[in-house]
Amino acid sequence: MILSHEIPAASYWSLRLRAGRLLRLTALDGGAVCSTLIFADSDPVDRLNVPDTLKAQMSARIRPPMVLMSDRGTALCSVTGSSLDWHDCLTGHSLDAHVDAPGPSSYATDRNDWRRSARYGFLSELRKHGRGPADLHGCVNFFAKVAIGPDGTFAYEPKHATAGDWVTLRAEQDLLFVCSTAPHPMSQTWMPGAVRAEVEPGELYGPTDPSVTFRPESTRALAAAKAVLA
Amino acid sequence: MTTAVSLPLVESPLQPEAAVLDVTVAAGDGYVGRIPAGGSFRIVDLHGNQAVDTLFYDAENLANRYSAMDTIREQGRAYLTTGSRLLSVDLDLLVTITADTCGRHDTLGGACAQESNVVRYGMHTRHQHACRETFLRYGARVGIGARELGHNINFFMNVPLSPDGSLTFADGLSAPGKYIEVRAARDVLVLISNCPQLNNPCNGWDPTPVRLLGWWSR
Numbered sequence: 001m002i003l004s005h006e007i008p009a010a011s012y013w014s015l016r017l018r019a020g021r022l023l024r025l026t027a028l029d030g031g032a033v034c035s036t037l038i039f040a041d042s043d044p045v046d047r048l049n050v051p052d053t054l055k056a057q058m059s060a061r062i063r064p065p066m067v068l069m070s071d072r073g074t075a076l077c078s079v080t081g082s083s084l085d086w087h088d089c090l091t092g093h094s095l096d097a098h099v100d101a102p103g104p105s106s107y108a109t110d111r112n113d114w115r116r117s118a119r120y121g122f123l124s125e126l127r128k129h130g131r132g133p134a135d136l137h138g139c140v141n142f143f144a145k146v147a148i149g150p151d152g153t154f155a156y157e158p159k160h161a162t163a164g165d166w167v168t169l170r171a172e173q174d175l176l177f178v179c180s181t182a183p184h185p186m187s188q189t190w191m192p193g194a195v196r197a198e199v200e201p202g203e204l205y206g207p208t209d210p211s212v213t214f215r216p217e218s219t220r221a222l223a224a225a226k227a228v229l230a
Numbered sequence: 231m232t233t234a235v236s237l238p239l240v241e242s243p244l245q246p247e248a249a250v251l252d253v254t255v256a257a258g259d260g261y262v263g264r265i266p267a268g269g270s271f272r273i274v275d276l277h278g279n280q281a282v283d284t285l286f287y288d289a290e291n292l293a294n295r296y297s298a299m300d301t302i303r304e305q306g307r308a309y310l311t312t313g314s315r316l317l318s319v320d321l322d323l324l325v326t327i328t329a330d331t332c333g334r335h336d337t338l339g340g341a342c343a344q345e346s347n348v349v350r351y352g353m354h355t356r357h358q359h360a361c362r363e364t365f366l367r368y369g370a371r372v373g374i375g376a377r378e379l380g381h382n383i384n385f386f387m388n389v390p391l392s393p394d395g396s397l398t399f400a401d402g403l404s405a406p407g408k409y410i411e412v413r414a415a416r417d418v419l420v421l422i423s424n425c426p427q428l429n430n431p432c433n434g435w436d437p438t439p440v441r442l443l444g445w446w447s448r
Contacts, residue, residue, distance in 0.1 A: 045376045055339050056346070060391045091303040095320075097321060148393050
């Protein structure tokens with residue numbers, strides 16, 4: 001184990017992850033959500049592109065063994081495993097307007113339990129890395145599910161994740177993760193959960209790896225990641 | 231074969247003869263322009279089944295740009311049509327769709343890029359023209375660079391989601407002369423790529439021109 005860190009409920013965090021390593025996220029509470037932006041660490045503009053990731057793999061959700069792809073068509077990371085087959089990536093992250101619903105909250109009144117949105121957390125962490133609002137892009141809401149009706153309507157499923165649910169991501173290039181454990185923006189209640197992040201050395205993988213063989217598109221994105229800095 | 235989809239079709243009372251903006255965007259070309267608050271802006275699919283990749287920006291603050299995810303979450307539905315309020319990353323209303331004779335538009339399929347074409351179709355497509363090239367070329371005129379390109383709208387494109395969590399690119403619902411019209415809630419910039427994609431059915435395998443019309447007081 002290279003690193004283990006508990007992100008408390010309704011908090012935010014960032015992580016630079018070296019290519020080849022494995023990031024495991026574990027929900028420590030039922031209903032936990034980990035809204036996550038992913039950037040190429042060595043590139044000022046390349047970042048997770050949710051629409052490209054979805055259309056290349058004909059999916060409207062994130063699940064193993066999908067490859068998460070960047071604006072410039074490279075694999076950022078592979079979803080090597082998960083106890084859940086659905087992680088939302090269509091409905092964005094919470095803003096202050098969502099978390100203010102139960103009433104005003106501030107550090108002065110609530111100390112470190114004050115309610116902060118995923119937007120607050122994302123911008124706080126982005127600024128630490130010299131980034132800002134222009135770097136906001138579609139995120140993955142790990143552990144969250146928003147069901148899709150036949151007519152395209154959305155319904156948030158608050159009991160999707162239970163304590164112990166997990167997902168593992170293999171970095172295909174050096175990455176920056178920006179995470180928030182604020183509740184999902186469609187959640188009707190303020191019930192944030194904590195998430196543990198663990199980094200382990202990855203294992204070498206070959207042409208029979210499930211993410212490599214998943215689809216020709218996944219194969220090509222992984223090949224592009226190997227040539228990011230030729 | 232017809233698809234049994236009931237779509238709300240709403241026409242606009244505005245007449246092309248009265249428009250102050252009337253330009254045709256050739257296949258694979260782009261456009262950037264300003265729509266003043268209260269102005270109406272129409273995109274006409276002249277030949278049918280032509281994807282029009284579109285982004286909106288708060289003209290006073292480019293960081294306050296169209297957000298696909300915030301827009302569809304707040305309306306509770308994945309597709310755009312008449313009545314859809316297109317929101318910015320700060321949840322400000324940029325434009326409202328006021329007329330739509332096609333019925334349903336995508337905002338989750340993204341824009342094609344030379345690099346993502348390689349992922350989807352192979353290395354032989356690396357040097358084919360793509361929407362991201364057009365976005366960057368026209369965006370540069372107004373200060374919009376790669377970092378400012380959010381997830382776009384694909385007017386006239388049909389990307390159905392299904393309850394099992396799959397997503398497909400289906401044949402278009404559009405036809406010659408179908409149009410979409412928006413009304414600006416504030417001064418906005420509109421950035422358009424008239425999609426040059428040749429490798430999937432989003433343009434009916436044959437990219438064609440579109441017409442842009444605008445109504446506002448000068």
